[in-house]
Amino acid sequence: MSSEFPLVVALHRLADALRSTGLQLEIGDVAAARDVRDELAHQIDDYLVPRLKRLDAPLLVVLGGSTGSGKSTIANTIVGHEVSAAGVLRPTTRAPVLLCHPDDQPWFAGGDVLPDLPRLTGETTEALTRVRSGAGSVLRVVTVPELHPGLAIIDAPDIDSVEEANRNLATQLLAAADLWLFATTASRYADAVPWDFLRQAKVRGTSLAIVINRIPPGAEQEILPHFEAMLADADLGGVALFPIGQVELVDGMLPAEAIDELGRMLVGLATDAERRSEVVRATLHGAMDSIDSRVRTVAAAGDRQNRAVDELRQSMERIYRNTTDRLSDDISSGHLLRGEVLDRWQELIGTAELMQAVQSRISLVRDRVGSFLRGRPAATAEVQGEITSTLERLLVDYADGAAAAVSTSWRDLPGGTQVLGGDRSLDRSSEQFRTGASSEVRAWQDDILGLVRERGASKRTTARILAFGVNSIGVALMVVLFAQTGGITGGEIAIGAGTAGLSQTLLSALFGEQAVRELATEAKHLLIDRVASLLEIDANRFRTKLWTAASPPERTVELRDALDEYERAR
Numbered sequence: 001m002s003s004e005f006p007l008v009v010a011l012h013r014l015a016d017a018l019r020s021t022g023l024q025l026e027i028g029d030v031a032a033a034r035d036v037r038d039e040l041a042h043q044i045d046d047y048l049v050p051r052l053k054r055l056d057a058p059l060l061v062v063l064g065g066s067t068g069s070g071k072s073t074i075a076n077t078i079v080g081h082e083v084s085a086a087g088v089l090r091p092t093t094r095a096p097v098l099l100c101h102p103d104d105q106p107w108f109a110g111g112d113v114l115p116d117l118p119r120l121t122g123e124t125t126e127a128l129t130r131v132r133s134g135a136g137s138v139l140r141v142v143t144v145p146e147l148h149p150g151l152a153i154i155d156a157p158d159i160d161s162v163e164e165a166n167r168n169l170a171t172q173l174l175a176a177a178d179l180w181l182f183a184t185t186a187s188r189y190a191d192a193v194p195w196d197f198l199r200q201a202k203v204r205g206t207s208l209a210i211v212i213n214r215i216p217p218g219a220e221q222e223i224l225p226h227f228e229a230m231l232a233d234a235d236l237g238g239v240a241l242f243p244i245g246q247v248e249l250v251d252g253m254l255p256a257e258a259i260d261e262l263g264r265m266l267v268g269l270a271t272d273a274e275r276r277s278e279v280v281r282a283t284l285h286g287a288m289d290s291i292d293s294r295v296r297t298v299a300a301a302g303d304r305q306n307r308a309v310d311e312l313r314q315s316m317e318r319i320y321r322n323t324t325d326r327l328s329d330d331i332s333s334g335h336l337l338r339g340e341v342l343d344r345w346q347e348l349i350g351t352a353e354l355m356q357a358v359q360s361r362i363s364l365v366r367d368r369v370g371s372f373l374r375g376r377p378a379a380t381a382e383v384q385g386e387i388t389s390t391l392e393r394l395l396v397d398y399a400d401g402a403a404a405a406v407s408t409s410w411r412d413l414p415g416g417t418q419v420l421g422g423d424r425s426l427d428r429s430s431e432q433f434r435t436g437a438s439s440e441v442r443a444w445q446d447d448i449l450g451l452v453r454e455r456g457a458s459k460r461t462t463a464r465i466l467a468f469g470v471n472s473i474g475v476a477l478m479v480v481l482f483a484q485t486g487g488i489t490g491g492e493i494a495i496g497a498g499t500a501g502l503s504q505t506l507l508s509a510l511f512g513e514q515a516v517r518e519l520a521t522e523a524k525h526l527l528i529d530r531v532a533s534l535l536e537i538d539a540n541r542f543r544t545k546l547w548t549a550a551s552p553p554e555r556t557v558e559l560r561d562a563l564d565e566y567e568r569a570r
């Protein structure tokens with residue numbers, strides 16, 4: 001059948017969608033979901049696709065079970081001689097052996113079944129070199145003329161191996177089997193790990209046969225009923241069970257009669273096409289039926305990842321948005337007008353002489369105040385400097401607060417600690433923000449002087465502005481803006497007398513009240529814009545962390561669409 005076969009196309013799409021589901025954040029039972037994802041993606045490639053392409057392909061029996069349960073001994077006994085040179089490379093390592101009749105060699109040596117496992121048909125030392133060099137697992141395909149055509153056996157690694165790679169490989173191989181031949185022993189059959197696998201075989205409808213090995217002489221009457229009761233409890237009551245007694249091994253093999261019954265079962269399968277296809281179909285349909293809930297498990301885990309990322313992002317965006325808002329309020333709250341230097345500015349422009357001038361006649365104000373201020377340029381520069389540093393401190397305080405708030409909030413949210421990755425530099429503002437704050441405040445002060453010049457020109461008040469000095473007017477404007485929410489506007493000048501009130505009076509004398517309000521508002525917007533883009537630098541540090549730790553977003557829609565396409569193709 002061609003690869004255009006819609007079911008195969010749908011399965012490929014599903015495997016791709018599974019593989020691109022990252023599940024990077026350690027939230028909830030993500031480890032289990034990752035296992036489901038990996039195992040299903042493998043099973044699609046290793047088993048479902050090749051099996052669907054060739055339903056009459058030889059039956060693959062995978063011999064699985066715990067360490068020392070006798071898998072290799074049984075495989076050797078079935079074949080009739082030791083298939084792997086003892087002590088050189090035992091099949092419990094990452095070079096499992098596939099035994100098949102020479103007629104079936106082309107099918108198994110080709111890349112259809114278990115396509116990601118390189119084949120090795122040469123010497124064991126080659127396999128050893130490859131595995132030891134860290135190149136990963138290989139599948140040794142060994143032809144055995146004694147076997148019947150139509151049936152192959154893999155001696156799988158231990159399901160309870162101490163090495164994770166071995167355990168994963170055992171799982172991968174079992175998921176590629178048409179029939180599990182599961183080995184356990186009289187002393188180990190109650191262990192937890194085998195039962196996890198057996199229950200899975202049951203859930204998936206995988207064809208299964210069990211060998212219970214090394215039964216001490218006379219213990220059969222006691223052990224078998226107990227084991228059978230356990231199987232019945234696991235809803236595995238009808239499973240074919242092959243007891244093997246504890247006997248002396250000869251050349252690493254059991255006496256032929258010990259596996260008589262098992263051998264007959266295997267030969268029966270190899271020679272009877274109908275029975276073989278029953279076994280194949282049971283496992284195939286079981287695996288295909290299990291796809292829906294397995295994909296949904298992965299998709300649900302993907303949704304949880306996306307939700308966690310959204311929550312982290314939203315918390316961060318909210319904190320930075322609030323910071324900008326609060327800062328904006330604080331700037332015009334009058335808070336910045338505290339400080340000795342500003343008091344002196346007040347004293348400077350608030351002398352009785354000036355106040356009188358301001359209150360009597362505008363022209364007088366222009367002349368007197370102008371000459372007054374021009375005569376004290378150092379005072380203006382000092383006030384400007386004080387404003388600069390107070391404002392800078394304020395910005396850094398807010399940025400520090402925002403960074404600390406995001407870090408704290410993230411540590412409390414699922415996945416947040418992992419995303420932060422122990423980076424304590426995120427607990428405060430960035431270096432870039434702190435240097436940026438000082439240059440942005442200076443740049444903003446230049447903005448203000450530009451505004452003053454521009455408005456002055458349009459109002460044809462250039463001469464007056466020059467008379468006062470642009471810098472003094474700029475300072476006065478900043479002072480007014482810092483008190484904007486203090487009620488010191490328009491007709492309230494008299495009530496709001498003080499630094500801001502005086503500054504406002506001066507500016508109103510020059511530009512008119514309405515223009516002063518507009519100037520202050522515009523100056524504030526310019527400042528907030530600069531601060532907002534500065535805060536973006538810090539917010540971006542968190543966005544980068546999120547992107548690095550959990551990206552791209554899980555495409556669970558694609559996963560579910562691929563599942564739908566698969567269901568339709570079925």
Ligand SMILES: Nc1nc2c(ncn2[C@@H]2O[C@H](COP(=O)(O)OP(=O)(O)O)[C@@H](O)[C@H]2O)c(=O)[nH]1
Pocket residue numbers: 065066067068069070071072073074092158183213214245246247248249252254
């Ligand atoms: N005496 C005896 N030893 C056995 C029997 N089955 C396995 N063994 C021994 O148990 C150990 C583990 O067996 P092996 O086939 O390598 O188990 P595997 O890890 O499942 O492949 C080996 O030393 C075997 O010689 C048996 O029925 N009788």
Ligand SMILES: [Mg+2]
Pocket residue numbers: 071072073090091092
């Ligand atoms: Mg072994």
